[in-house]
Amino acid sequence: MLAALLDLLSDWRLPVAVVGYGLGTLLLAGLLRLADHYLQVAPLSHWIFENLLVPALQALFLLLFLVLLLRSLYGLGEAPAWSSLFDAPGRLSSLVNWLVVLSVLAAMVPAIGRRLEWVIPVQGILMLAMLFHRLAQAQGVTAYRLWPGWAEALEIVVLTFLGVWLARRLTGLADLVLHDRWRIADGARLSGPLLTVLFQLPALAVYGHALTRQLSA
Numbered sequence: 001m002l003a004a005l006l007d008l009l010s011d012w013r014l015p016v017a018v019v020g021y022g023l024g025t026l027l028l029a030g031l032l033r034l035a036d037h038y039l040q041v042a043p044l045s046h047w048i049f050e051n052l053l054v055p056a057l058q059a060l061f062l063l064l065f066l067v068l069l070l071r072s073l074y075g076l077g078e079a080p081a082w083s084s085l086f087d088a089p090g091r092l093s094s095l096v097n098w099l100v101v102l103s104v105l106a107a108m109v110p111a112i113g114r115r116l117e118w119v120i121p122v123q124g125i126l127m128l129a130m131l132f133h134r135l136a137q138a139q140g141v142t143a144y145r146l147w148p149g150w151a152e153a154l155e156i157v158v159l160t161f162l163g164v165w166l167a168r169r170l171t172g173l174a175d176l177v178l179h180d181r182w183r184i185a186d187g188a189r190l191s192g193p194l195l196t197v198l199f200q201l202p203a204l205a206v207y208g209h210a211l212t213r214q215l216s217a
Helices: 002-009 013-038 043-068 070-074 082-086 091-108 116-138 150-182 188-212
Strands: none
Touching: 002 070, 002 188, 013 043, 013 070, 013 188, 043 070, 043 091, 043 116, 043 188, 070 116, 070 188, 082 116, 116 150, 116 188, 150 188
């Protein structure tokens, strides 16, 4: 875990990814506020927007965030070329299709559909698995597993639960600060997704490093 964290913290792309994801979160919060204001008279349109379009955009922003950090999440010597992941015929369209399916299904799961603190780590693990599949194919590796191993799986579960707990606590605190200082209502929409992603990075990095060890085995 320490090596994975050091890789993340030393990656110059991390601030870029955080700022980009933060801007995406800000955009979504603005769109949700507009939808709440203008689509209340059209319940079906509001439902489609909130339950289909917004989850798909959230998943897209998460995918871009992870792609920017692939080198450190997988513990690679250098960042893989985007062409190795997306240039082959059908690769990008297939990934986008899976992205939409995952986002819609996650939003409809009764227990976690409305809880981004659980949706994000699940989607993140699945996205890293799909991206690793592309990476292994690009390197000509055919024998690999997407299961990280029991020790790593336990570590991932512990880090995921810890990340969820920390994100919930700090999101509540950020909501109070944003409301008290700047009169921003529902500040959790702004801070929650970004804090969740940041606190799930250790779990995602442990999974990514566990997968990559197969490439050098």
